Amino acid sequence: MSNRAIIVEQGDITRMAVDAIVNAANQQMLGGGGVDGAIHRAAGPELLAACRAVPEVRPGVRCPVGSVRWTPAFRLPSRHVFHTVGPVWRGGGYGEPELLASCYRRCVELAVYMGVRTLAFPAISCGVYGYPLDQAAEVSVATLRNSLNDETPLDAVYLVAFGQDMYQAWLTALGD
Ligand code: AR6
Numbered sequence: 001m002s003n004r005a006i007i008v009e010q011g012d013i014t015r016m017a018v019d020a021i022v023n024a025a026n027q028q029m030l031g032g033g034g035v036d037g038a039i040h041r042a043a044g045p046e047l048l049a050a051c052r053a054v055p056e057v058r059p060g061v062r063c064p065v066g067s068v069r070w071t072p073a074f075r076l077p078s079r080h081v082f083h084t085v086g087p088v089w090r091g092g093g094y095g096e097p098e099l100l101a102s103c104y105r106r107c108v109e110l111a112v113y114m115g116v117r118t119l120a121f122p123a124i125s126c127g128v129y130g131y132p133l134d135q136a137a138e139v140s141v142a143t144l145r146n147s148l149n150d151e152t153p154l155d156a157v158y159l160v161a162f163g164q165d166m167y168q169a170w171l172t173a174l175g176d
Contacts (some may be wrong), residue, residue, distance in 0.1 A: 005145055005156045007154065008170040014161040016040035018118035022107050023166065024125065027085050028056055028086030029062040033075035035162070044075040051083070052130040066102035068110050080116065082107050089132065100125055104143040111154060112166050117140035120158040123166045 013021050013035060023039045026032055029051040040047050052063045052072040052073050062169045065071045068084045076125070084107055087099040111119045125131035144157055161167035 005154070006141065006148070006159065006162065007063060007156055008159045008173060008174060008176070009119060010161045010164065012162070013120055013122050014038050014076060016120040016158060016160060017077040018120045018156075018158065019078065019120050020082050020114070020117040021076065021078045021109060022103075022119070022121045022124070024066075024080050024122050024127070024129075025063060025083040025085055027061045027063055027065065029083055030100075035122045039076070039081060042076050043073055043081065045077050046074040047071060047081065050074075054083075055163040056151045066099040066106070068106040070075060071112065072127070078118040078120070078145070080114065082110055086129055086131065089125065089130040092135070096125075096131065097135070098138045100131065104140050105147050106153070108144065108147040108152075108157075112152065115153075117153070117155045118158070119154060120160050121155075121172075122160055122162070123170075126166060127172065133169040134172070137166070137173035139171040141170070 011053050024035050054069050063085050065085045065087050071081050073081050084103040086103050087096040126136050159170045
């Protein structure tokens with residue numbers, strides 16, 4: 001797919017009828033607030049059971065920061081949930097941009113591996129984790145542009161902003 005197929009939308013990611021939506025989870029993967037809570041509510045209790053079944057890589061960690069894990073989407077209109085864990089913003093000098101980039105890159109890699117054609121991201125780390133919206137928008141768009149080329153077998157990548165401020169930040173980063 002080409003860069004043109006990065007599409008910014010404003011709304012609720014749990015309503016997206018795409019092949020896979022991305023969850024901004026935490027390392028435990030046992031639910032939380034924000035988009036994570038919304039996804040668990042909409043998917044139903046089977047999602048928590050599926051998350052629990054993901055093996056821990058060390059005590060309390062099912063998905064390290066910058067990595068991704070897969071579950072089905074159960075009652076959501078999408079087919080898969082990709083659970084990724086963004087970095088907590090600590091001023092930018094603790095590898096936050098690289099870790100956030102890793103989230104986007106690893107989700108695209110998983111999408112290609114699984115034959116996912118349409119993928120929707122929320123603004124990873126831009127809520128509770130405190131990442132500045134403009135900087136997160138730049139990292140996400142730059143990473144997607146690097147990860148996607150004309151041969152990538154994806155039809156569309158949606159960036160789903162919950163609020164107007166993130167919507168604007170993504171439009172600016174895309175140069176629209
Ligand atoms: N659809 C799309 N975006 C949403 C939705 C929704 N339904 N709800 C919130 N957002 P956050 P983080 C936006 O805090 O910063 C959780 O407790 C929200 O406006 O959900 O990565 C996890 O369990 C913001 O722009 O994720 C972790 O503990 C963006 O989603 C922790 O929060 C991300 O905000 C992860 O923090």
